[in-house]
Amino acid sequence: MKLIIANKNYSSWSLRGWLALKAFDVPFEEVKLTLFSEHFYEALSLYSPVKKVPVLVNDGVVVWDSLAIAEYVNETFLDGKAWPSAAADRAMARSVVAEMHSGYSALRNEMPMNCRARRRIEASSQAQMDIKNILALWQTLRHKSQAKGDFLFGEFSLADAFFAPVVFRFVTYGVAMTGLAKAYHQTMLDHPAMQAWLEEALKETDIVAEDEAGEPV
Numbered sequence: 001m002k003l004i005i006a007n008k009n010y011s012s013w014s015l016r017g018w019l020a021l022k023a024f025d026v027p028f029e030e031v032k033l034t035l036f037s038e039h040f041y042e043a044l045s046l047y048s049p050v051k052k053v054p055v056l057v058n059d060g061v062v063v064w065d066s067l068a069i070a071e072y073v074n075e076t077f078l079d080g081k082a083w084p085s086a087a088a089d090r091a092m093a094r095s096v097v098a099e100m101h102s103g104y105s106a107l108r109n110e111m112p113m114n115c116r117a118r119r120r121i122e123a124s125s126q127a128q129m130d131i132k133n134i135l136a137l138w139q140t141l142r143h144k145s146q147a148k149g150d151f152l153f154g155e156f157s158l159a160d161a162f163f164a165p166v167v168f169r170f171v172t173y174g175v176a177m178t179g180l181a182k183a184y185h186q187t188m189l190d191h192p193a194m195q196a197w198l199e200e201a202l203k204e205t206d207i208v209a210e211d212e213a214g215e216p217v
Helices: 010-022 038-044 067-077 087-102 105-110 125-145 158-172 179-188 192-203
Strands: 002-005 030-031 054-059 061-066
Touching: 002 010, 010 067, 010 158, 010 192, 054 067, 061 067, 067 087, 067 158, 087 125, 087 158, 105 125, 125 158, 125 179, 158 179, 158 192, 179 192
Parallel strands: 002 030
Antiparallel strands: 002 054, 054 061
16 A cells, blocks of 8 residues: 655645554555655556645545545454544544644634744734644543543544644744643654654755745744
């Protein structure tokens, strides 16, 4: 099984698909392409009509889009264990993943993932609202799940995988946090899979100018 991804420093969607495998100890071969290069599009055209990362290739099955990959991995290799066990928690987890998957556009646009950078930006009111809403969500979910574990729904789930790029973004742009949201943020940073991704991201030297937002701190 292969997972085609892009630069670990920048590619937030790649991180989500990668964590859906790595954090649950599903074996796979990683194929990393350089974002927006000629080879990037040529290589992706062999697998995906949309020519975007990540793409999962397994025994003749090709899956693109990080959420579709996460669901495929959960059904095929994890017997459903990547979602919370309680039906109510699963419903909530799917809701917050769907929101993360399609929303928070101001945050995405103004605060691109850039793991090795430390930047200062003038966030718009909408981006500030996105940050406020995410931190409030983290606080609420952690308050409800404290007895079950240290992640959003207790044990690590796909909900955590989908918020992982935001975790790195908040470090890059110096977002202030308090309480259970801050503790959750640190828990995510300490996760072995997150540390492994970050270690590789910091070794990369490619520059994607459009993702170098803000002024260096």
